[in-house]
Amino acid sequence: MSNELEFRTCPxxxxxxxxxxxxxxxxxxxxxxxxxxxxxIMAFLIAMTRWPAVHLLPAEMFYRFLTAHGLNMLIFWIxxxxxxxxxxxxxxxxxxxxxxxxxxxxxxxxMLVGAILVNIMVxxxxxxxxxxxxxxxKADPIYYLGIILxxxxxxxxxxxxxxxxxxxxxxxxxxxxxxxxxxxxSAAAIIAVYTxxxxxxxxxxxxxxxIGIIExxxxxxxxLIFWGLGHSSQQINVTAMVSIWxxxxxxxxxxxxxxEKVCRTAFVLYILFINLAAEHHLLTDPTLxxxxxxxxxxxxxxxxxxxxxxxxLAIPMAAEVAQRKKGFTKGMFEWLSKAPWGEPxxxxxxxxxxxxxxxxxxxxxxxxTEQLSxxxxxxxALTGHFHGTVVGGTTLAFMGLTYYVIPLIFRRELxxxxxxxxxxxxxxxxxxxxxxxxxxxxxLGSPRRHWDVTFADAIIPFSFDPxxxxxxxxxxxxxxxxxxxxxxxxxxxxxxVFFGRKMAPNEAKIL
Amino acid sequence: xxEGKDKMSFWQVFYDDISLLFLLGVVIPTVLYIIWGVMExxxxxxxxxxxxxx
Numbered sequence: 001m002s003n004e005l006e007f008r009t010c011p012x013x014x015x016x017x018x019x020x021x022x023x024x025x026x027x028x029x030x031x032x033x034x035x036x037x038x039x040x041i042m043a044f045l046i047a048m049t050r051w052p053a054v055h056l057l058p059a060e061m062f063y064r065f066l067t068a069h070g071l072n073m074l075i076f077w078i079x080x081x082x083x084x085x086x087x088x089x090x091x092x093x094x095x096x097x098x099x100x101x102x103x104x105x106x107x108x109x110x111m112l113v114g115a116i117l118v119n120i121m122v123x124x125x126x127x128x129x130x131x132x133x134x135x136x137x138k139a140d141p142i143y144y145l146g147i148i149l150x151x152x153x154x155x156x157x158x159x160x161x162x163x164x165x166x167x168x169x170x171x172x173x174x175x176x177x178x179x180x181x182x183x184x185x186s187a188a189a190i191i192a193v194y195t196x197x198x199x200x201x202x203x204x205x206x207x208x209x210x211i212g213i214i215e216x217x218x219x220x221x222x223x224l225i226f227w228g229l230g231h232s233s234q235q236i237n238v239t240a241m242v243s244i245w246x247x248x249x250x251x252x253x254x255x256x257x258x259x260e261k262v263c264r265t266a267f268v269l270y271i272l273f274i275n276l277a278a279e280h281h282l283l284t285d286p287t288l289x290x291x292x293x294x295x296x297x298x299x300x301x302x303x304x305x306x307x308x309x310x311x312x313l314a315i316p317m318a319a320e321v322a323q324r325k326k327g328f329t330k331g332m333f334e335w336l337s338k339a340p341w342g343e344p345x346x347x348x349x350x351x352x353x354x355x356x357x358x359x360x361x362x363x364x365x366x367x368x369t370e371q372l373s374x375x376x377x378x379x380x381a382l383t384g385h386f387h388g389t390v391v392g393g394t395t396l397a398f399m400g401l402t403y404y405v406i407p408l409i410f411r412r413e414l415x416x417x418x419x420x421x422x423x424x425x426x427x428x429x430x431x432x433x434x435x436x437x438x439x440x441x442x443x444l445g446s447p448r449r450h451w452d453v454t455f456a457d458a459i460i461p462f463s464f465d466p467x468x469x470x471x472x473x474x475x476x477x478x479x480x481x482x483x484x485x486x487x488x489x490x491x492x493x494x495x496x497v498f499f500g501r502k503m504a505p506n507e508a509k510i511l
Numbered sequence: 512x513x514e515g516k517d518k519m520s521f522w523q524v525f526y527d528d529i530s531l532l533f534l535l536g537v538v539i540p541t542v543l544y545i546i547w548g549v550m551e552x553x554x555x556x557x558x559x560x561x562x563x564x565x
Binding site: 022165177178183186188190192193194197198218220221224225228232261264265267271272274275276278281282287288292295296300475 | 522524526527529532533535536537539540542543544545547548549551552555
């Protein structure tokens with residue numbers, strides 16, 4: 001292993017990039033891309049099965065691949081990328097060495113082994129339990145073990161992040177408060193600790209139940225604690241995504257928030273309240289009292305929604321101010337029309353923000369009310385909601401950042417810059433169509449996690465409003481476009497990381 | 512530095528204290544969502560089938 005204190009100075013930002021940090025960011029980010037590739041292939045197969053005109057897979061394979069899609073996309077792709085982001089935010093942005101790189105490698109190995117075990121179990125048909133794996137559905141014990149290993153590894157990764165913050169503070173590598181992006185990533189890491197702890201609390205007894213040591217697991221109790229992991233893991237994504245919006249704003253137009261205190265307040269609201277949104281999944285549970293439901297989803301959760309609205313206004317405002325300072329002051333929108341739309345980062349940030357806010361965010365708040373949750377929760381509309389947040393929002397932001405991480409941290413020139421520039425547009429169009437199609441079909445009653453919405457083999461025939469087929473087709477076309485965008489992302493990033501021209505040590509060029 | 516810290520507002524001191532934010536970020540959802548939810552499930556009345564007539 002290389003010297004843990006060996007570093008280079010970035011010719012663009014002037015930041016110290018420690019070799020140990022760089023290697024860990026590299027391995028976590030590359031692994032994340034491998035999992036988005038697996039999840040993306042599954043996405044294509046699932047979409048082509050939901051589309052009645054194609055109906056590609058047999059039922060058993062559909063549910064197997066749906067489980068694999070959920071886990072690879074919602075957990076493995078995003079958490080590996082987030083761990084890379086945490087190391088970047090703590091070590092690179094604070095000019096600090098990473099705390100305990102060897103332990104960070106151990107954490108990576110735990111996560112990788114866990115993810116591989118889970119995938120083996122799912123693909124061999126021993127864990128077709130969907131993402132939520134509700135008991136009494138029982139998977140192979142190795143599946144639960146894989147999730148536990150992954151969660152423990154990610155938890156250690158968060159510990160390395162907090163350790164690095166402590167090292168940076170002790171060694172005085174920065175002055176004053178944490179930079180905003182690092183502060184946002186700290187919020188994500190705090191949310192992650194609670195989330196992963198919930199995962200350990202529920203998956204350890206589930207593992208013991210699967211091997212017969214525990215006889216019974218209460219289904220309601222499982223759901224309560226599972227969603228402390230299942231939904232809160234998406235709140236890590238939201239918080240990391242917003243941090244990346246601020247970073248992309250700075251990288252693309254030199255944006256800095258007009259009022260950083262307000263932005264930090266919004267992150268604090270996330271830390272305090274966003275995890276309570278997990279209650280959405282229990283709104284139709286008759287055992288829980290209205291007080292528990294209303295306090296968690298209405299009173300407290302709206303404080304986190306307020307935070308998202310603050311970010312959604314603060315980031316475009318910061319971009320506008322930065323652009324106006326450059327002289328783009330003609331009319332109301334010259335700052336926007338003269339923005340770097342020809343670079344991948346800016347459209348990725350703006351589209352991510354719009355899709356997250358208008359498709360994912362608004363639907364989330366609407367479906368999160370008790371009355372509408374009863375109507376919508378097991379429909380495809382919910383799937384449309386979280387494809388707006390996690391895919392159109394988080395994944396697109398992560399994709400945009402990748403095009404800057406490759407030259408800045410990995411010191412490789414991008415291969416296929418035109419493809420990289422087109423990719424956010426293609427992906428955003430695809431996900432928008434997909435989410436709208438899912439939302440439309442779901443609002444008309446089309447169920448989620450369903451192999452055949454035409455009910456062709458049903459003993460009692462049933463048919464939805466014909467518009468369901470229209471919306472389902474729209475979603476399938478959107479999925480094809482989004483998968484194309486995803487394939488371009490994987491192609492450009494993998495080719496660039498492995499075969500891109502090595503940049504000279506003092507070469508100050510991003511794109 | 513100490514003088515500068517004296518002038519820092521309460522909110523800045525609060526926001527800079529990652530340990531405190533960490534504590535609050537874990538305790539609030541644990542109490543409001545997990546513990547309260549577990550108590551409600553644990554106190555839910557259980558159904559006892561009526562005894563069949565002898």
